[in-house]
Amino acid sequence: MKHNRVGLKYAISGFYSALKTEHNIKVHFVIMFITLFAGLLFGLSRLEWLFVLLAIGLVLALELVNTVIELITDVLFEDKHEKAKLIKDISAAAVLVAATFAALVGIIIFLPKILGLF
Numbered sequence: 001m002k003h004n005r006v007g008l009k010y011a012i013s014g015f016y017s018a019l020k021t022e023h024n025i026k027v028h029f030v031i032m033f034i035t036l037f038a039g040l041l042f043g044l045s046r047l048e049w050l051f052v053l054l055a056i057g058l059v060l061a062l063e064l065v066n067t068v069i070e071l072i073t074d075v076l077f078e079d080k081h082e083k084a085k086l087i088k089d090i091s092a093a094a095v096l097v098a099a100t101f102a103a104l105v106g107i108i109i110f111l112p113k114i115l116g117l118f
């Protein structure tokens, strides 16, 4: 139990470090808060919340993994290297796929509600 608490402390510390140093994570964090606020404002259904939360969690988790992959790549390849480029570009592509899915979820759920306001 104590071990779990210590693990959680390190995980939260890792999250703060990533948030402080990674611009993309900051941007996704701001988008997350705006989306959650909009969700509360529009009174999303249980199913809509499920998709929104899944999409947000997927993007944030992949951003964190992408950050780790970038860090490891920088340690392994100090100079320019074809493989380093490939690793970073594919890792960034994984985030892009999740972010695109999240944007689609956002459009499908929020667009009809926003249009309904007019």
Ligand SMILES: Nc1ncnc2c1ncn2[C@@H]1O[C@H](COP(=O)(O)OP(=O)(O)OP(=O)(O)O)[C@@H](O)[C@H]1O
Pocket (backbone or CB within 6 Å): 022, 023, 024, 070, 077, 078, 079, 080, 081, 082, 084, 085, 086, 088, 089, 092
């Ligand atoms: N060691 C390297 N060798 C070859 N290409 C590299 C190397 N490091 C980065 N690149 C290329 O430059 C791009 C930008 O890399 P950079 O390290 O500047 O930013 P990042 O760490 O991928 O992203 P960010 O810092 O914006 O979160 C990478 O996606 C990759 O295409």
